[in-house]
Amino acid sequence: MNKLWQETLVHLEQALNPQHFTTWIKPIRFVSLKKDLIQLEVPNRFVLDWIRIHYSQLIQETLSNIGAVVYRIQFSIATQNSDSILPENKLSPGINKNQQEIKIEPQPRSCNYAFNLNSKYSFDEFVSGSSNQFAYAAAMAVANNPATTYNPLFIYGGVGLGKTHLVNAIGNAILRKNPDMKVCYYTSEKFMNELINSLRYAKMDEFRNKFRTMDVLLIDDVQFIAGKERTQEEFFHTFNSLYESHKQIVVTSDKFPKEIPGLEERLRSRFEWGLIADIQAPDMETKHAILKMKAEQNGINLPEDVALFLANSISSNVRELEGFLVRIGAFASLTSTPVTLTMAREVLKDILVEKNRELSIEEIQKVVATYYNIKVSEIKSSRRLKVLVLPRQIAMYLSRQLTSYSYPEIGERFGGKDHSTIIHAIKKIEKAIENDYQLSATINNIKNALAH
Numbered sequence: 060m061n062k063l064w065q066e067t068l069v070h071l072e073q074a075l076n077p078q079h080f081t082t083w084i085k086p087i088r089f090v091s092l093k094k095d096l097i098q099l100e101v102p103n104r105f106v107l108d109w110i111r112i113h114y115s116q117l118i119q120e121t122l123s124n125i126g127a128v129v130y131r132i133q134f135s136i137a138t139q140n141s142d143s144i145l146p147e148n149k150l151s152p153g154i155n156k157n158q159q160e161i162k163i164e165p166q167p168r169s170c171n172y173a174f175n176l177n178s179k180y181s182f183d184e185f186v187s188g189s190s191n192q193f194a195y196a197a198a199m200a201v202a203n204n205p206a207t208t209y210n211p212l213f214i215y216g217g218v219g220l221g222k223t224h225l226v227n228a229i230g231n232a233i234l235r236k237n238p239d240m241k242v243c244y245y246t247s248e249k250f251m252n253e254l255i256n257s258l259r260y261a262k263m264d265e266f267r268n269k270f271r272t273m274d275v276l277l278i279d280d281v282q283f284i285a286g287k288e289r290t291q292e293e294f295f296h297t298f299n300s301l302y303e304s305h306k307q308i309v310v311t312s313d314k315f316p317k318e319i320p321g322l323e324e325r326l327r328s329r330f331e332w333g334l335i336a337d338i339q340a341p342d343m344e345t346k347h348a349i350l351k352m353k354a355e356q357n358g359i360n361l362p363e364d365v366a367l368f369l370a371n372s373i374s375s376n377v378r379e380l381e382g383f384l385v386r387i388g389a390f391a392s393l394t395s396t397p398v399t400l401t402m403a404r405e406v407l408k409d410i411l412v413e414k415n416r417e418l419s420i421e422e423i424q425k426v427v428a429t430y431y432n433i434k435v436s437e438i439k440s441s442r443r444l445k446v447l448v449l450p451r452q453i454a455m456y457l458s459r460q461l462t463s464y465s466y467p468e469i470g471e472r473f474g475g476k477d478h479s480t481i482i483h484a485i486k487k488i489e490k491a492i493e494n495d496y497q498l499s500a501t502i503n504n505i506k507n508a509l510a511h
């Protein structure tokens with residue numbers, strides 16, 4: 060191996076986390092170095108695209124730092140096809156002609172093997188940041204090695220934070236690498252509707268045969284099957300059958316398994332067999348990066364100050380963030396004016412006023428009650444049932460954190476409780492979240508719901 064590349068690898072290994080280095084950088088093969096042109100080979104198109112977006116700059120900089128020359132990099136894909144050498148690649152992210160020119164690997168097929176999968180969702184178009192890194196890495200690991208690493212993978216996260224995007228990305232990536240695999244994406248509601256129809260028209264054999272012969276089963280929003288006895292029963296058997304045949308199962312939900320009311324114990328425990336990965340609300344930087352990517356995809360020229368303004372002032376639901384961006388883009392296009400900060404402020408005026416309004420304790424009680432599937436009156440009551448105590452304490456804790464009410468005022472709105480009860484509840488939650496990651500994620504999730 061060339062000395063320059065060898066040294067580059069040493070630097071990259073130091074700069075990256077070991078898993079990323081092993082997955083993405085190690086498989087790169089040095090081919091040749093002629094003057095300032097370095098030729099490298101990658102195992103497939105998928106890896107190429109990934110490197111292009113995530114590591115291109117780093118590789119370029121590292122090479123140049125070591126060799127003191129600005130190198131041009133040319134990639135080829137290690138395949139049967141020797142013309143797969145790509146034209147010179149300056150490795151700038153975004154579309155360039157390489158992407159059009161190479162068609163080495165089969166694209167995800169919309170044939171019978173991809174049931175319901177949405178091909179628009181890919182890993183490349185998912186912005187990862189500290190809020191979703193764990194789920195993202197787990198999803199990538201599953202996509203790279205289905206049914207070997209994490210099975211089942213349970214992705215948990217609040218509304219509009221990218222669960223559907225990630226599961227579809229898993230399916231698409233698997234199909235790209237394994238075009239003959241049968242990959243199926245269903246929401247749990249669709250699963251239930253199909254089950255009901257199959258029961259009605261006596262087609263249960265067909266139903267079972269379909270789901271139990273999948274190589275990868277992706278079930279979105281699994282919380283909806285809670286309380287639906289027949290659906291849970293059928294899903295349980297589907298799960299077992301796939302699991303025993305070493306097939307990959309990925310499930311998403313807006314709650315942790317143990318928090319889904321009405322979910323059968325046997326299903327809950329199975330969801331906990333594999334890996335539970337959560338997606339938290341994105342931080343400012345991630346929101347900013349998502350906005351930039353979406354603006355580019357939608358052909359919207361988004362100046363930096365507007366991107367920062369949106370990332371700062373809009374809640375963490377990415378779907379909502381996208382909605383605002385599209386709105387601003389549409390306004391700019393309809394009025395043939397460029398996107399500016401003044402314009403963004405004007406378009407979003409009403410929404411921002413509404414969002415900046417202080418939350419009421421009643422709203423907090425309502426959202427917490429909905430989350431735990433209990434009544435507001437139960438939150439305000441003094442009943443000591445375990446299923447009520449935690450939601451009540453969380454609602455008290457959030458009332459203190461998110462409003463300016465005093466302890467006695469909060470107590471009053473919780474059915475006339477003493478301020479010491481409120482202080483006790485808040486201390487309890489503060490202490491619990493120090494060690495209980497799931498609880499802390501749940502509270503973030505509820506806060507996120509309150510921000511809408």
Ligand SMILES: Nc1ncnc2c1ncn2[C@@H]1O[C@H](COP(=O)(O)OP(=O)(O)OP(=O)(O)O)[C@@H](O)[C@H]1O
Pocket residue numbers: 184185186187191216217218219220221222223224225280313349377378381
């Ligand atoms: N990290 C991200 N990078 C890029 N796009 C994202 C990201 N997170 C979410 N999105 C986009 O936000 C939109 C909403 O995401 P998605 O539908 O996957 O959310 P969800 O968690 O499944 O929501 P729900 O709970 O309503 O089912 C999609 O258009 C998705 O592409």
